[in-house]
Amino acid sequence: MTHTKNKVLIFLGPPGAGKGTQAQRLAQDEHLVQISTGDILRDHVRRDTELGQQVKPLLDEGKLVPDPILIALIRDRLADMEPVRVIFDGFPRTTAQAEALDMLLEELGAPVSAVPLLEVPDEVLIERIVERGRQAAERGEAVRSDDTEEVARKRQQIYREQTQPLIDYYGARGHLYHVDGVGTPDEVYRRIKAGLR
Numbered sequence: 001m002t003h004t005k006n007k008v009l010i011f012l013g014p015p016g017a018g019k020g021t022q023a024q025r026l027a028q029d030e031h032l033v034q035i036s037t038g039d040i041l042r043d044h045v046r047r048d049t050e051l052g053q054q055v056k057p058l059l060d061e062g063k064l065v066p067d068p069i070l071i072a073l074i075r076d077r078l079a080d081m082e083p084v085r086v087i088f089d090g091f092p093r094t095t096a097q098a099e100a101l102d103m104l105l106e107e108l109g110a111p112v113s114a115v116p117l118l119e120v121p122d123e124v125l126i127e128r129i130v131e132r133g134r135q136a137a138e139r140g141e142a143v144r145s146d147d148t149e150e151v152a153r154k155r156q157q158i159y160r161e162q163t164q165p166l167i168d169y170y171g172a173r174g175h176l177y178h179v180d181g182v183g184t185p186d187e188v189y190r191r192i193k194a195g196l197r
């Protein structure tokens with residue numbers, strides 16, 4: 001089936017809430033392009049590009065990469081996309097990024113469709129992140145440099161300070177809906193789908 005209608009979803013939620021897990025699944029089901037800024041940045045670090053070298057220390061410490069870099073990156077990804085059918089996972093993360101995205105989407109005539117907010121208690125988030133690091137190490141795979149308890153707590157703090165204001169931003173525009181992010185990935189997915197209907 002060809003999908004011709006624009007659709008723009010933004011997954012909001014703290015580090016470890018399941019944004020990537022759920023966005024990937026929904027993207028497959030709904031024929032959307034998943035744009036994960038964390039994955040894009042980590043890929044640059046892996047390939048040791050100029051951008052990768054620039055952002056690596058920030059990722060290692062759990063700090064946000066400057067807005068202009070992210071906004072340019074997203075502008076490139078959306079260029080020539082027709083129709084615009086995307087799920088953003090990890091973007092926007094600041095009010096400046098959200099405002100820039102609104103302008104880009106307005107130019108493209110593709111407004112935000114919905115913003116699911118995944119809610120998970122802090123301690124569960126830390127457990128998930130540390131567990132991911134532990135399992136990757138056990139399998140002999142690359143461990144994300146920010147998957148330690150110390151950096152995970154730093155990421156949580158930055159989320160509270162810089163990203164949480166977006167809850168009000170999208171709430172005021174009527175796009176936001178709350179999703180209980182605790183339970184199996186299947187259960188969480190069903191809640192997301194129910195909210196979209």
Ligand code: AP5
Pocket residue numbers: 013014015016017018019020021022037038039041058059062063064065066070089090091092093097128129131132146155181182183184185188
């Ligand atoms: P990013 O990669 O976006 O990381 P994050 O938001 O901190 O999120 P995570 O990937 O840790 O968690 P998630 O919510 O996607 O959950 P996931 O599905 O992976 O960003 C990394 C860094 O890049 C940032 O710190 C920053 O430096 C930079 N960056 C990225 N975007 C930026 C931006 N816009 N502006 C500036 N800087 C930016 O799940 C986590 C774990 O839990 C997995 O192991 C998963 O298997 C497990 N899990 C998922 N769901 C469940 C469940 N229901 N039950 C049990 N376990 C579960």
